[in-house]
Amino acid sequence: MTYFLPEASQQTEKDRLNYQHNMMLHILGGRLGQAPVHPQAQVLDVATGTGIWAIQYAEQHPDSTVLGVDLSITKPQGLLPGNCQFQQLDAENGEWPPTQFDYIHFAHVIACFDDTKAVMKKAFDHMKPGGWIELHDPELRNIADGDSAKGTAVEEWVQLVVKGGRIVGRDMLKSAHYETWLNETGFVNVQDAKFPLPFNEWPENPKLKEVGAIYKHNLLGLVESLTKFLTLAGLSHTDAKDLKERAKRDIHNPQIRFAFAVHVVYAQKPFNGIYVHL
Numbered sequence: 154m155t156y157f158l159p160e161a162s163q164q165t166e167k168d169r170l171n172y173q174h175n176m177m178l179h180i181l182g183g184r185l186g187q188a189p190v191h192p193q194a195q196v197l198d199v200a201t202g203t204g205i206w207a208i209q210y211a212e213q214h215p216d217s218t219v220l221g222v223d224l225s226i227t228k229p230q231g232l233l234p235g236n237c238q239f240q241q242l243d244a245e246n247g248e249w250p251p252t253q254f255d256y257i258h259f260a261h262v263i264a265c266f267d268d269t270k271a272v273m274k275k276a277f278d279h280m281k282p283g284g285w286i287e288l289h290d291p292e293l294r295n296i297a298d299g300d301s302a303k304g305t306a307v308e309e310w311v312q313l314v315v316k317g318g319r320i321v322g323r324d325m326l327k328s329a330h331y332e333t334w335l336n337e338t339g340f341v342n343v344q345d346a347k348f349p350l351p352f353n354e355w356p357e358n359p360k361l362k363e364v365g366a367i368y369k370h371n372l373l374g375l376v377e378s379l380t381k382f383l384t385l386a387g388l389s390h391t392d393a394k395d396l397k398e399r400a401k402r403d404i405h406n407p408q409i410r411f412a413f414a415v416h417v418v419y420a421q422k423p424f425n426g427i428y429v430h431l
């Protein structure tokens with residue numbers, strides 16, 4: 154149980170996570186998730202961070218009950234909805250609550266677990282038949298065409314983050330495997346939708362330009378949050394600081410076409426004895 158990013162209780166990380174949450178809402182047309190969950194559901198938000206998703210889900214679904222769990226619980230500001238609770242839990246090594254959930258949600262957990270597939274299996278075992286799992290995670294690989302990013306600092310930053318992550322068992326490309334892992338775990342109706350996250354306003358398409366403007370802001374924070382991976386990859390603190398500054402300058406440069414994809418993956422636990430092939 155090692156987590157390499159700052160705790161969600163730190164103000165700059167809290168701001169970044171809330172901003173990222175709003176970016177996901179923008180991408181998903183205002184929806185908190187894509188799975189067709191019924192309105193009276195028992196919901197678990199794993200690695201809840203600031204708890205913003207759990208609180209909003211509870212507010213929007215007053216007949217559901219929502220539990221947010223995390224290694225460390227950040228005290229949410231203001232009054233909590235009565236149908237929302239938080240609990241400290243190491244979701245990989247700890248014992249999950251005995252509840253059988255209808256919907257288990259994970260957002261931005263790519264740097265969290267030693268064995269994500271084993272955590273998917275835990276979710277499967279703690280879910281009612283017909284229940285839904287949903288994961289939102291980026292894949293740290295450039296999906297933009299052309300070679301404008303070749304040899305840039307931001308390209309080097311991404312390569313070193315991936316290298317540093319691998320050294321400690323955090324594959325920052327693993328969201329590309331979620332669909333396969335969910336199928337192998339026994340889930341059915343697996344959907345993997347990918348949405349582009351341009352690094353700034355470089356795309357011509359106005360909608361992508363808008364996402365780029367939002368993601369740029371989040372990315373500037375992410376460059377700081379992922380510092381540990383640069384030193385794990387072998388950079389000195391001085392070189393890491395220098396690379397981060399140069400990468401941030403590139404993130405502002407619309408001549409450099411860079412984009413990650415964020416995977417929005419959801420799947421259903423089969424009903425006992427029934428499999429409706431879609």
Ligand SMILES: C[S@@+](CC[C@H](N)C(=O)[O-])C[C@H]1O[C@@H](n2cnc3c(N)ncnc32)[C@H](O)[C@@H]1O
Nearest residue numbers: 161170200201202223224243244245260261265
């Ligand atoms: C990048 S944040 C994402 C938080 C939130 N899901 C969001 O989208 O804003 C990752 C969170 O995972 C939590 N975390 C890391 N490892 C965990 C584990 N083994 N069990 C539970 N939570 C974990 C961290 O404490 C952190 O709050």
